[in-house]
Amino acid sequence: MHVQANAALISHNTLALAAQCSALATVGDAEGELVAALTWAKENGLPVLPLGEGSNVVLAGNVEAMVLRLQNRGIEVLNESAVAVELRVAAGENWHEFVTWSLQQGYCGLENLALIPGTVGAAPIQNIGAYGVELCSYISRVHARDCTTAQELQFTRDECAFAYRDSIFKNALRDTLVITAVDFTLPRSAAPHTSYPALSHALELLPGGGGDSLTPQAVFETVVALRQSKLPDPKREPNAGSFFKNPVLSEQQFVELSQANADVPSYPQADGQIKIPAAWLIEQCGWKAHRRLDQGVHAQHALVLVNYGNSSGADLLALASDIQADVNKRFSIALEIEPRVYGKPNE
Ligand code: FAD
Ligand code: NAP
Numbered sequence: 586m587h588v589q590a591n592a593a594l595i596s597h598n599t600l601a602l603a604a605q606c607s608a609l610a611t612v613g614d615a616e617g618e619l620v621a622a623l624t625w626a627k628e629n630g631l632p633v634l635p636l637g638e639g640s641n642v643v644l645a646g647n648v649e650a651m652v653l654r655l656q657n658r659g660i661e662v663l664n665e666s667a668v669a670v671e672l673r674v675a676a677g678e679n680w681h682e683f684v685t686w687s688l689q690q691g692y693c694g695l696e697n698l699a700l701i702p703g704t705v706g707a708a709p710i711q712n713i714g715a716y717g718v719e720l721c722s723y724i725s726r727v728h729a730r731d732c733t734t735a736q737e738l739q740f741t742r743d744e745c746a747f748a749y750r751d752s753i754f755k756n757a758l759r760d761t762l763v764i765t766a767v768d769f770t771l772p773r774s775a776a777p778h779t780s781y782p783a784l785s786h787a788l789e790l791l792p793g794g795g796g797d798s799l800t801p802q803a804v805f806e807t808v809v810a811l812r813q814s815k816l817p818d819p820k821r822e823p824n825a826g827s828f829f830k831n832p833v834l835s836e837q838q839f840v841e842l843s844q845a846n847a848d849v850p851s852y853p854q855a856d857g858q859i860k861i862p863a864a865w866l867i868e869q870c871g872w873k874a875h876r877r878l879d880q881g882v883h884a885q886h887a888l889v890l891v892n893y894g895n896s897s898g899a900d901l902l903a904l905a906s907d908i909q910a911d912v913n914k915r916f917s918i919a920l921e922i923e924p925r926v927y928g929k930p931n932e
Contacts, residue, residue: 586618587611588625594652598639599702599819602898604928606648607631614657614675619765623735626651633732634927635763637704638679641711641825645898646928653763655706660686663768671725672769676706680713688805692771694723696805697778700812702819702826706764710754711923712747716808717781721747726768732761749860750830750923777804787811817883823892824883828905829863829920842916863912863920864888870911880904899930 592609595601608631610622626633634650636642657675660683664671670692674683680703684695697718701708709727713720724747727740746753754764777799779785787807788799817824834842839859843849846869852860867873867887874884879894880901890901902922909920 586613586621586625588622588651592652594636594639594644594648597636597652597654598642598644598825599823600639600643600825600892600896600898600901601819601823602644602892602896602901604644604647604898606634606650606652608651609654610651611654611656614659619655619657619730619763620735622651622653623730623732623763626653627733632760633763634760635706635732637676637707638702640702640819641707641924643825643898643902643922643924643926644928645902645926646930648928650927655704655763655765657765667773669770669772672771673728673766674705674769675766676704676764678705679703680705680708684805687769687771688802691773693773693775693777693801694718694771695769696801697781697784697808699805699808705767709745709747709752709764709767710925711750712745712752714750716784716811717778719747719749721745721752723769723771724767725770727764728766728768729762729764732763738762749833755925775801777801779804783811784808815886817886817889817891822883824889825924827863827888827923828890829867829888829909830923831860831863832866832918832920833858833860834918835859838918842918846916861918862888866912866916866918866920867908870908870915872908872911877904882908897930898926898928902926 588608588610590608591605594606595603612618612622631651633653635653656677658677659675661673663673681700683705684699687695697716701713701715708720724742727745729738731738779788835858850862850865854860864887872882873887875882880896881891881893883889883891912918912920
């Protein structure tokens with residue numbers, strides 16, 4: 586275990602926001618190291634903030650905590666049958682590398698979730714999802730340690746209370762535990778999920794037209810190509826992906842919205858509610874491609890806020906707040922920020 590006092594976090598968040606933390610602990614594979622780090626934080630009166638690759642956080646200012654970077658590695662086969670495999674994956678593994686590995690082994694299911702930045706340990710926090718698939722369909726168990734007591738904990742999928750970009754780890758158990766490993770059950774064969782329109786259009790352009798012969802590997806490659814063509818690379822344009830969640834409206838709210846806006850795109854959910862693309866609401870309010878000093882809204886992707894230079898987290902959040910106010914004023918919809926916000930604005 587290595588602990589650094591007053592460490593810079595600029596290279597540990599994909600928005601490249603400059604902020605410091607009280608202490609930065611880097612923990613490797615040895616189980617004892619994690620317990621030692623949690624004990625160190627307790628003895629020094631610091632709360633613990635686990636951080637993966639920092640692709641879903643906004644650092645509003647300095648973080649008065651011991652930031653914990655868990656870099657444990659390893660993928661263990663727990664059970665294997667002719668139809669499925671159960672795997673235990675260390676939290677410190679990179680998500681995309683794990684997805685790539687799983688397909689190479691002939692396990693399927695995760696192909697639509699290719700190229701999502703971040704670690705395996707962070708993936709359950711917001712139940713990552715893309716192109717019509719959510720992580721929760723493949724998770725069987727989450728392993729963790731309580732940040733205060735270092736006690737080992739386990740959660741079944743049901744106990745994780747997964748929902749759209751949400752879980753118990755963002756709510757009742759927010760900031761209380763560090764996820765150490767995740768168990769997945771992956772099928773050895775399954776029909777690919779191709780109903781998401783942008784994906785099905787791209788698959789139709791493949792030789793063979795994405796018919797019965799479509800492999801999970803072909804879906805994986807198509808998702809990677811789609812994402813590379815559409816989403817800004819944080820290394821060149823620092824961002825945290827979608828800054829706002831897509832709002833989900835009741836039928837009544839949707840009727841009122843669509844009466845005034847006949848062209849609003851809408852996606853009915855299984856529970857009867859209707860999801861609206863936040864990007865459309867933001868674009869209608871004229872914010873797409875808007876630039877304010879070093880922060881702005883991406884020109885091709887209205888959901889993505891970008892740090893174009895030396896934006897502070899506070900300035901970025903001020904921009905987000907102005908966008909939220911405009912959307913609320915025009916559509917009576919409260920946009921919710923998707924990434925987790927930490928730190929106090931610097932004086
Ligand atoms: P971090 O940003 O480091 O942390 C996020 C939260 O998880 C924090 O609250 C942190 O405290 C907590 N956390 C991290 N690790 C642990 C742990 N081991 N134990 C306990 N808590 C932990 N998300 C999607 O759902 N779908 C997408 O398609 C998608 N695309 C993206 C594209 C881009 C370009 C970017 C920048 C982001 C995108 N995201 C997407 C968001 C992000 O990639 C995911 O939320 C990812 O799971 C975050 O992983 P991370 O390791 O970077 O987490
Ligand atoms: P897109 O295809 O341009 O679609 C825009 C939005 O409409 C998406 O957010 C998506 O919601 C919704 N949508 C489109 N078709 C849908 C359908 N058939 N059913 C339900 N909802 C539908 O999206 P994009 O920006 O290029 O992103 C592609 C995928 O990657 C999306 O799933 C998106 O969520 C994911 N992504 C997420 C992040 C993040 O940080 N969270 C960043 C980049 C991309 P959903 O978001 O619910 O899918």
